[in-house]
Amino acid sequence: MIEEEAEPEPRENAKIIGVTGGIGSGKSTVSKFIEEAGFPVYYSDVRAKTIVNDDAELQEKIKKLLGENAYDENGFYNRRYVGEIIFKDEQLRLQLNALIHPAVKIHFKNWVAEQTSEFVFKETALLFELKLNESCFKSLLITADDNARLKRVMDRDQKTYREVEAIMDKQMAEKEKIKYADFVIYNNAGLDELKRETEKVLANLKVIS
Structure with a gap:
């Protein structure tokens, strides 16, 4: 055997x-x-781009901050629209980061717990x-x-x-x-x-x- x-x-x-x-x-x-x-390797920036579509609670928070147009007619994150808004408004950019980064942090913590490397x-x-x-x-x-x-x-x-x-x-x-x-x-x-x-x-x- x-x-x-x-x-x-x-x-x-x-x-x-x-x-x-x-x-x-x-x-x-x-x-x-x-x-x-x-x-x-954990790609935080890549994860941030997907979590805005995967996390329903986060989606609602983003819509509340940036409006319904933050997501397109198919329900996907409207990256171009959001980018144009936050590029012109530093406070909005910081507020958006404050929503996204905690969600990424939780995902990263769970990812680390699964790793076997030193x-x-x-x-x-x-x-x-x-x-x-x-x-x-x-x-x-x-x-x-x-x-x-x-x-x-x-x-x-x-x-x-x-x-x-x-x-x-x-x-x-x-x-x-x-x-x-x-x-x-x-x-x-x-x-x-x-x-x-x-x-x-x-x-x-x-x-x-």
Whole structure:
């Protein structure tokens, strides 16, 4: 009789590593490298985009804040409409974040409880802005020169220089993020170098764990 290999038990105290970076920095690419190395990655920003459609209670709260047009005729989150409103109104943007992020936080907590790895990685654009780094074991910032980030987003999203610049202006300055980060990867030299730098961070984490 062949014994089946037992499933790994979830860890009670997995070490959370926050992964962040401004628009066009390459944080999603680094997160993919981390996954390829065998570590679980939670994509907070992706989850936030789905939870607004999955969570009925959250939907009602968003409609109350932004109006019925926050969802289209098919009942799906009207991302373009919402984006236009909150881009012009900082208070509305903060209020919307205050609705969405607690729901993501609960989902993340449940996700962590299911993991078996010593390290779990949480990718989020607002790691430092929301002080989420305070609940992390370590934080990793991916950054790059402003011109490189601008060009990447313009090519990727077909946005104009001014449109991307306006988005960047609303984000925390890179020099401020660097002050908070435990590890910093500068993404200015191509994918091969970016992967090598990611591997260095992973190796360092194993040493200090």
